Amino acid sequence: MLRDRFDQLMIVALVGVLIFTAVLMAGAGPREDNRDAQAAKRQLEREILHQARVAYIKRHYTPVITLRDSGALPDALLKLEELSRTLPGEAHNDLLSGDIMLRMGQFDRAISKLASAVKHNADYVDSASPLSQRPLIEAAVSESLPLIRDRLRVQPENRTLAQVLKDGYYLQSRLAGGCE
Amino acid sequence: MSSTLRDRHFWVVVAAGAGLGILGVLLAVWGNPQNSGICVSYFIENSSGALGLHDNERMQYLRPELIGFVLGSILCASLFREFRSRGGSAPLARLVSGIFLIVGSAVFIGCPIKLFLRLTAGDITSVAGLVGLVAGVWIGLQGLARGIDLGRAEDERGATGMLVPAGFVLLLVFLLARPTFILFSDRGSAAQHAPLLISLAVGLTLGALAQRSRFCITGSVRDGMLMGSRSPLFWGLLAFLAGAFVTNLAMGRFNFGLYGQPGAHLEYLWSFLGMLLVGWLSVLIGGCPFRQLIKAGEGDADAGLAVIGMLLGGGLVQSWGIAATAAGVSMSGKIAVLAGLAFVLVMSLLFRDRTA
Numbered sequence: 405m406l407r408d409r410f411d412q413l414m415i416v417a418l419v420g421v422l423i424f425t426a427v428l429m430a431g432a433g434p435r436e437d438n439r440d441a442q443a444a445k446r447q448l449e450r451e452i453l454h455q456a457r458v459a460y461i462k463r464h465y466t467p468v469i470t471l472r473d474s475g476a477l478p479d480a481l482l483k484l485e486e487l488s489r490t491l492p493g494e495a496h497n498d499l500l501s502g503d504i505m506l507r508m509g510q511f512d513r514a515i516s517k518l519a520s521a522v523k524h525n526a527d528y529v530d531s532a533s534p535l536s537q538r539p540l541i542e543a544a545v546s547e548s549l550p551l552i553r554d555r556l557r558v559q560p561e562n563r564t565l566a567q568v569l570k571d572g573y574y575l576q577s578r579l580a581g582g583c584e
Numbered sequence: 585m586s587s588t589l590r591d592r593h594f595w596v597v598v599a600a601g602a603g604l605g606i607l608g609v610l611l612a613v614w615g616n617p618q619n620s621g622i623c624v625s626y627f628i629e630n631s632s633g634a635l636g637l638h639d640n641e642r643m644q645y646l647r648p649e650l651i652g653f654v655l656g657s658i659l660c661a662s663l664f665r666e667f668r669s670r671g672g673s674a675p676l677a678r679l680v681s682g683i684f685l686i687v688g689s690a691v692f693i694g695c696p697i698k699l700f701l702r703l704t705a706g707d708i709t710s711v712a713g714l715v716g717l718v719a720g721v722w723i724g725l726q727g728l729a730r731g732i733d734l735g736r737a738e739d740e741r742g743a744t745g746m747l748v749p750a751g752f753v754l755l756l757v758f759l760l761a762r763p764t765f766i767l768f769s770d771r772g773s774a775a776q777h778a779p780l781l782i783s784l785a786v787g788l789t790l791g792a793l794a795q796r797s798r799f800c801i802t803g804s805v806r807d808g809m810l811m812g813s814r815s816p817l818f819w820g821l822l823a824f825l826a827g828a829f830v831t832n833l834a835m836g837r838f839n840f841g842l843y844g845q846p847g848a849h850l851e852y853l854w855s856f857l858g859m860l861l862v863g864w865l866s867v868l869i870g871g872c873p874f875r876q877l878i879k880a881g882e883g884d885a886d887a888g889l890a891v892i893g894m895l896l897g898g899g900l901v902q903s904w905g906i907a908a909t910a911a912g913v914s915m916s917g918k919i920a921v922l923a924g925l926a927f928v929l930v931m932s933l934l935f936r937d938r939t940a
Contacts, residue, residue: 444764446763447767450641451770458919519911523911526642526772527771530771530772532770532775533771553667567897570850572842573844573850574910574911575845576843576844577843577845577846577847577848577849577910578910579844580618580619580839580844580845580846580847581619581691581773581776581846581847582618582620582773582845582847582848583617583619583620583623583626583693583694583773583847583911584615584618584642584771584773584847584909584910
């Protein structure tokens with residue numbers, strides 16, 4: 405290396421390119437193509453979208469929660485059914501259905517609904533999320549799973565119940581953590 | 585045996601194995617997801633996400649451990665004058681193999697290191713993966729014995745072996761400087777991580793130890809099959825298992841059972857096939873995902889290409905829904921594993937030297 409003029413030229417050019425890059429980076433204000441701002445905006449939009457979703461859910465489901473808290477559980481389920489027509493596939497619908505069914509003692513359906521909610525939105529088992537519903541899901545799993553297991557022992561051919569148990573194990577696994 | 589015990593290399597291997605097992609559990613105690621204190625495939629998926637190769641908002645974080653493995657390896661290799669730029673052994677086949685290493689791991693939910701971390705935490709669903717890994721290593725060995733050879737790596741001019749480690753230095757700069765184009769999850773499992781400096785220090789230490797010892801999970805299984813207890817790597821694996829098991833017990837993280845295990849599913853056939861793919865490929869390309877990172881740090885450009893393939897694979901398994909979840913394995917995941925098995929079968933046919 406550095407034996408002839410060509411090598412020396414390459415080294416000088418390399419140093420020049422590095423200096424030029426450093427100067428460019430040091431002196432850079434907002435980039436011309438505005439990509440930094442775009443990236444920051446994307447992060448912000450993601451955050452806004454998330455917060456908007458939380459607010460949206462709260463706004464739409466407040467009547468259901470009010471009915472649930474007042475003990476009018478069948479009415480709350482009817483209201484949820486009504487909402488599911490305007491918000492099809494919304495995970496929060498499944499979550500609240502699961503919550504209400506759990507209160508009504510319908511453990512099988514509660515577990516299936518809660519599993520469906522978590523599959524669509526893992527924030528429900530994420531303790532850092534404002535949408536976290538870990539205590540509810542933990543309670544559902546600890547109350548329901550032993551009962552479902554007992555019933556399945558008596559009716560081993562019951563495929564629906566076997567699927568509910570599978571959903572229960574899914575919830576248990578998600579509550580345990582892991583890398584999803 | 586007594587001469588083995590006097591061998592310094594033997595103890596380096598045992599230290600590497602025990603270190604990987606103990607620190608693998610402790611990293612989860614310090615903040616990494618449960619049973620994923622060290623999981624190369626998961627770290628790769630996180631890092632791919634941070635680089636914008638997929639858009640799963642819950643899986644984006646430049647994992648410092650990954651950077652530490654490569655940089656620890658290059659530092660150690662340089663210190664002991666073992667850094668050597670080499671390559672040219674079926675590079676594209678290794679790149680694709682890197683993609684399929686992550687596919688197999690993502691369908692099982694974990695690399696071979698995590699398989700044993702799960703096992704030592706009492707997760708017996710991982711037994712299906714263990715059987716698959718051992719079967720894959722065995723099939724790979726049968727192939728090697730019958731002439732499958734990707735070709736010899738040659739010394740390369742131009743220090744090409746520096747390129748992948750240099751890339752990881754750049755990733756370290758990104759991790760510290762956090763430019764806006766690098767994405768970091770604020771929720772989900774990627775938001776769960778041990779403190780940066782601890783993760784980096786652990787990565788550097790294990791990278792250096794693994795470089796000195798040549799320790800790797802599939803390599804240990806392979807050598808265990810070939811040489812039994814005469815192989816130091818076999819003892820390294822036992823040290824790993826003992827270290828991880830005792831640490832899990834001590835930290836109250838041992839939960840024996842089949843159901844409700846963190847980051848696990850109940851589709852045993854696909855766990856088996858996913859790990860079979862990983863074991864088989866690892867034998868053919870000379871090491872599991874962890875070992876590819878270490879070799880890339882030693883200047884092996886072929887392993888570097890496998891690492892690049894792994895990063896691409898990390899993006900693909902998330903973007904295409906290949907990665908399994910606790911709910912099970914998706915159809916695309918199943919097809920991807922079968923495509924991987926088809927790839928390794930074709931590779932076995934094309935790279936076979938039939939003259940011997």
